[in-house]
Amino acid sequence: MRPLTLRRLFLQCSLLAAILFVVVVVALKLGAVPVSLYGLGRDLISVLLHQTSALSSDYGMIVIDIRLPRILLAIFVGASLSVAGTSYQALLRNPLADPYILGVSSGAAVGAILAVVAQTHLALPVWLATLTTPLGAFLGALATIAAVYFLGLREGQIDSGTLLLAGVISASFLSAIIIFLMSTLSRDVRGMAFWLMGDLSNSLQPSLRWILGAGFFVAAVAIYTTAADLNLLLAGEKEAMHLGVDVRRVRLVVYIAASILTGLAVSVSGAIGYVGILVPHVMRLLCGSDHRILLPTAAFGGAIAVVAADTLARTVVAPSELPVGAIFAIVGAPLFIYLLRRGSI
Amino acid sequence: MFIHSTLRAVAAAALVLLLNGGAICAPQDAAAPPLPVPPAYRQVTDEIGRTIRVRQAIHRIVSLAPNLTETIYALGLQDRLVGDTDYCDFPPEAQLKTKVGGAVNPSLEAIAALHPDLVLVTKNLNRLETVQALAEIGIPSYATDPHTVDAIIASVARLADLLGAPEIGATLAADLERHLAVLHERLASLPPRRVLFIVWTEPLISIGNDTFIADALRYAGAVSVVDSSQNWPQVNLEEVVHLQPEFLIFVESHFGSAPQSAEALADLPGWRLLNAVRNRRYATISDAINRPAPRLVSAVEDLARQLHSEAFTEKPQNDKDQTNPPAPSAPHLSSLTENAATPKEQACAL
Numbered sequence: 001m002r003p004l005t006l007r008r009l010f011l012q013c014s015l016l017a018a019i020l021f022v023v024v025v026v027a028l029k030l031g032a033v034p035v036s037l038y039g040l041g042r043d044l045i046s047v048l049l050h051q052t053s054a055l056s057s058d059y060g061m062i063v064i065d066i067r068l069p070r071i072l073l074a075i076f077v078g079a080s081l082s083v084a085g086t087s088y089q090a091l092l093r094n095p096l097a098d099p100y101i102l103g104v105s106s107g108a109a110v111g112a113i114l115a116v117v118a119q120t121h122l123a124l125p126v127w128l129a130t131l132t133t134p135l136g137a138f139l140g141a142l143a144t145i146a147a148v149y150f151l152g153l154r155e156g157q158i159d160s161g162t163l164l165l166a167g168v169i170s171a172s173f174l175s176a177i178i179i180f181l182m183s184t185l186s187r188d189v190r191g192m193a194f195w196l197m198g199d200l201s202n203s204l205q206p207s208l209r210w211i212l213g214a215g216f217f218v219a220a221v222a223i224y225t226t227a228a229d230l231n232l233l234l235a236g237e238k239e240a241m242h243l244g245v246d247v248r249r250v251r252l253v254v255y256i257a258a259s260i261l262t263g264l265a266v267s268v269s270g271a272i273g274y275v276g277i278l279v280p281h282v283m284r285l286l287c288g289s290d291h292r293i294l295l296p297t298a299a300f301g302g303a304i305a306v307v308a309a310d311t312l313a314r315t316v317v318a319p320s321e322l323p324v325g326a327i328f329a330i331v332g333a334p335l336f337i338y339l340l341r342r343g344s345i
Numbered sequence: 346m347f348i349h350s351t352l353r354a355v356a357a358a359a360l361v362l363l364l365n366g367g368a369i370c371a372p373q374d375a376a377a378p379p380l381p382v383p384p385a386y387r388q389v390t391d392e393i394g395r396t397i398r399v400r401q402a403i404h405r406i407v408s409l410a411p412n413l414t415e416t417i418y419a420l421g422l423q424d425r426l427v428g429d430t431d432y433c434d435f436p437p438e439a440q441l442k443t444k445v446g447g448a449v450n451p452s453l454e455a456i457a458a459l460h461p462d463l464v465l466v467t468k469n470l471n472r473l474e475t476v477q478a479l480a481e482i483g484i485p486s487y488a489t490d491p492h493t494v495d496a497i498i499a500s501v502a503r504l505a506d507l508l509g510a511p512e513i514g515a516t517l518a519a520d521l522e523r524h525l526a527v528l529h530e531r532l533a534s535l536p537p538r539r540v541l542f543i544v545w546t547e548p549l550i551s552i553g554n555d556t557f558i559a560d561a562l563r564y565a566g567a568v569s570v571v572d573s574s575q576n577w578p579q580v581n582l583e584e585v586v587h588l589q590p591e592f593l594i595f596v597e598s599h600f601g602s603a604p605q606s607a608e609a610l611a612d613l614p615g616w617r618l619l620n621a622v623r624n625r626r627y628a629t630i631s632d633a634i635n636r637p638a639p640r641l642v643s644a645v646e647d648l649a650r651q652l653h654s655e656a657f658t659e660k661p662q663n664d665k666d667q668t669n670p671p672a673p674s675a676p677h678l679s680s681l682t683e684n685a686a687t688p689k690e691q692a693c694a695l
């Protein structure tokens with residue numbers, strides 16, 4: 001492992017940030033209503049100066065009110081899922097660990113569905129109602145990762161194969177529960193099947209945006225504080241413990257923080273697969289496996305991937321849309337097999 | 346080997362006896378004293394082009410779609426309906442019929458146990474596998490497949506023919522057509538409203554050109570802004586803002602409380618750019634619009650009233666000048682409203 005220098009971290013992150021910027025600009029340009037780069041820049045500046053009245057037209061409003069929030073959501077979802085995937089892979093010492101494969105996304109979806117059902121039966125105040133779905137998804141994700149972790153233990157040690165099987169079984173069990181809920185609950189819940197396929201088209205309540213932003217910031221910073229410990233954990237839990245890592249604390253922090261990230265992402269976009277497994281692997285190939293660099297670069301990589309995929313999802317069959325989850329499965333699965341065959345995983 | 350096949354033959358014979366025996370007994374109980382009827386069966390072609398063999402007199406019907414259940418009730422033949430699905434909730438009495446499961450995954454055993462003379466299915470809801478499985482155990486099924494309002498009315502009449510009630514069917518069809526004609530007269534001179542029919546908001550799903558709902562909108566003096574060949578297209582919100590529909594149409598069953606949900610749209614990014622949302626130009630109709638059944642016409646009338654309220658408020662003044670009896674729609678409506686509860690009553694029933 002090359003020694004970490006601030007300069008290297010800064011260089012790699014700014015390079016990725018530049019790529020992300022280009023992808024975002026392209027994504028802002030493409031869509032049902034075409035806009036020019038000049039108009040785009042002028043509109044963005046007037047929004048930054050809080051001069052919304054100066055917006056050129058409805059077209060400017062479409063870009064600012066629909067396209068930009070959706071791109072920001074894609075950035076958030078991509079960064080959350082890849083950071084969660086990266087930390088699961090380190091902590092479980094399993095290259096295939098990912099929120100989707102371990103069933104954590106399905107657990108979050110079950111939690112979110114139950115929260116929606118509970119919400120219709122309880123008369124909650126509005127501010128609390130906005131919180132119930134993300135909260136339900138977080139609890140679902142946390143319960144699932146806890147269950148998978150304990151099922152994956154063999155004689156007190158994490159067994160890689162057992163853990164993965166436990167995750168796969170949990171995922172299929174939870175999918176069965178989702179199907180059960182869908183077919184027994186009221187018709188209103190059945191429409192959530194669309195959302196489950198992974199979709200970024202939902203308009204979010206502005207208050208929810210702050211919750212997502214704050215949740216991401218807290219969870220991502222918490223995971224980053226364990227980055228050095230995660231590097232040592234790659235050698236094994238016992239070895240890390242001998243090297244002075246407080247394994248229990250790291251485990252607790254990472255599981256809770258990664259569940260927050262997964263839960264929040266699933267509650268707004270459904271279960272998008274392959275982000276949490278592909279992006280960390282590609283980033284590991286490009287930037288090495290030092291988590292102090294890998295975690296931030298994976299966040300940028302995930303954001304780039306999801307923004308690009310969602311742009312495809314909303315432009316390929318315009319004026320209709322594809323679920324972004326389907327795009328990821330189509331592109332992600334072959335890429336994953338390629339990486340697997342090449343022996344990089 | 347030989348013993349095996351003999352056993353199977355005996356078992357098959359027993360099964361045939363069991364099934365037919367039951368089926369033969371049941372109609373005899375229900376029917377009037379049997380006349381010397383020469384052919385017990387006849388050939389019929391259904392709406393997807395299958396030729397099926399059904400009994401001359403159909404006394405026991407199982408419906409596998411809510412719209413067909415409604416149609417049976419509208420024809421007044423509900424006494425012959427021996428079973429329907431979990432989703433058959435209109436009229437409310439239909440919920441008391443024996444349930445055979447959902448429309449997509451009904452229980453074959455439950456259907457066979459009811460010894461139906463005929464099972465009614467509809468192409469866009471039921472599965473071909475169900476129909477094939479029914480055929481294998483000797484239960485005939487008749488499929489409807491209407492894509493337009495006219496086809497729905499024709500389909501109702503044809504079904505009435507099949508069930509041996511052609512006069513009732515003809516009367517009902519004529520009544521429905523008269524309603525549509527009255528509506529057409531009122532709306533003919535008005536430009537159609539450009540509307541967005543909302544099937545689901547998150548993600549936004551609307552209707553395509555080939556659905557009977559799109560056709561029903563035309564009868565209500567409206568045209569969908571969405572131009573898609575898919576039946577249930579997911580639509581880009583940007584595109585909708587670009588097209589600026591005059592009205593948003595919500596269906597009651599999709600939300601426990603449609604107006605509340607519609608109210609919440611005003612604060613949502615993207616949605617708040619729609620003039621229809623800014624000016625609260627919403628129309629809310631009962632879920633009859635989703636069902637290709639006679640009640641669809643009352644939903645169309647309800648929608649027309651909300652979209653073109655001016656055409657309906659002017660009417661009383663005109664009536665004074667006219668020699669026709671006042672409010673021509675009222676007497677005709679009564680026959681429909683027997684079956685069609687007002688949206689509010691319906692919401693309670695749901």
